[in-house]
Amino acid sequence: MDAMIRQRIRGLRLARGWSLDALAARCFLSPSTLSRIETGHRRIALDQLVPIARALGTTLDQLVESADDEDVVIRPQPEHTPGVTTWLLSRDRALPGVTVAKMRITPDRPTTADQLGVHPGRDWFTVLSGTARLHLGERTLLVQAGEAAEFSTMVPHAIGAHGGPVEILTIFDRDGERAHLHGPDSGPHPHP
Incomplete structure (x- = not known):
């Protein structure tokens, strides 16, 4: 030691x-x-x-x-909600106030204007495969594989799949984790 x-x-x-x-x-x-x-x-x-x-x-x-x-390898367990599978890729103590997750989002996940979320902080994600549809306020942006997006989460937002499943790697601060991964029932929140 x-x-x-x-x-x-x-x-x-x-x-x-x-x-x-x-x-x-x-x-x-x-x-x-x-x-x-x-x-x-x-x-x-x-x-x-x-x-x-x-x-x-x-x-x-x-x-x-x-x-x-034992602390080196993380063996994430998938958590499923309709249209989204999430794997947590960081430990609680790894990076103070930061959560890393991989998400697989399918087109059958609804991302309508009334499902856009708002919370303090910033979100960041990169697209591993497929194309993500980022609803950001009044805009809709397509983020392709190999591209990344970072934005203020005080702007109403939601991430969906465009033209097929999309896999993203995302980093949430404390507020983002609470909003995206822990709803009132402790299950994943409707919008990543």
């Missing part, structure tokens, strides 16, 4: 392009102490990890979380 934490500290420091001196100054440690922590020549103390994590823009939990192989 210590070796993994040391690698994470070093990796995050290097990813930011920081020298030992730069990180040491941000977390109020000496560069030699930080070097010994990264190389394993000094025990890691909790009172050192907290400022290191803060300086690196992460949390203590993320810095020390287990790297079990």
